[in-house]
Amino acid sequence: MTLEVGILSKTIFETDAWISAISCSYNYTKYIVDNSVFLHVKSFIFGDRLISLPFSDYGKLTPNVYSEKFQLLIENTNVEYLEARIPDWKTETFKAFKEAGFAEAVVYRTFLLNIEESSKVLWNKLGKKIRNSIRYALKNRVELKRVESLEDLKQFYYNLYLIGARELGSPPHSFKLYENLRNFLGDKLLIDLALVDDKPIGAIVVLLGDKWANFWQNIALRKYRKFNASYLLLWNIIEELSDGNFKIFDFGRTRENTGIYFFKKKWGGDERKIYHMVYSPSKRVIPPDPHQRKYLLLSRLWRRLPLKVTNIIGSHLIGGIAL
Structure with missing residues (x-):
């Protein structure tokens, strides 16, 4: 399409x-x-x-x-x-x-991924390695949780985001930013956590326009990357938005030929x-x-x-x- x-x-x-x-x-x-x-x-x-x-x-x-x-x-x-x-x-x-x-x-x-088609069609279009990575996360009991309450937001920020930002060598945003995003954007802000035995090991932040979704942040703690939580988090969001009549999933700004560039590229979106x-x-x-x-x-x-x-x-x- x-x-x-x-x-x-x-x-x-x-x-x-x-x-x-x-x-x-x-x-x-x-x-x-x-x-x-x-x-x-x-x-x-x-x-x-x-x-x-x-x-x-x-x-x-x-x-x-x-x-x-x-x-x-x-x-x-x-x-x-x-x-x-x-x-x-x-x-x-x-x-x-x-x-x-x-x-x-x-x-x-x-990378702009057309998600107008059903999630079933999109799943079948994914590469074998991506589908296997998602299955691996499920097999290893990775569970997903949406941030809804202020306590959820604190769990995301203090138990995951600050640690992930330091691992990347990046100064972190303030907690105030996430509070403001929550207050100003409301249900246009989606933050999903990945957990293993109730411990947060990864997260994804997606921002919603009318029909356009932006992949804004991904946090994956180095110690737990073997669980492939990022694959499950991404697919879960794409599946939800596709079935919710969104049209474009925008994988977000990335420098060419970096690790995250190749991670995003293999999902099959149109490179821009x-x-x-x-x-x-x-x-x-x-x-x-x-x-x-x-x-x-x-x-x-x-x-x-x-x-x-x-x-x-x-x-x-x-x-x-x-x-």
């Missing part, structure tokens, strides 16, 4: 609820330029920027843009540059921002590009990227810190990185 991406291109990232949750969590100031929304990210370490949008696969952007207004915005806010995140199917917006002076800085990938574009008339700039040397060094250091320390200072760092 053909993906009608252009018709279904509005995602959760373009909603007021998402933008409000992010802004409130990290005290970002919102600026609107011809209906394109940018958030002001301030950081002594990583610099001041205007981004559409932090922690989002895509920005809230329109093709009605003019370079003079961007230049004026830079002068009024004293930021180093503007950053816009544009998927390849928004050709008109991409062209308009390029003509307004934005340049490509980084190209990410995503996401352009991180920057506007900086005075100098060439490169947005923060986990593959840059200074971030790799920071990541190695982060893995050695006590969990309590990562929780205290992590949200201040990640708010400034704003990837």
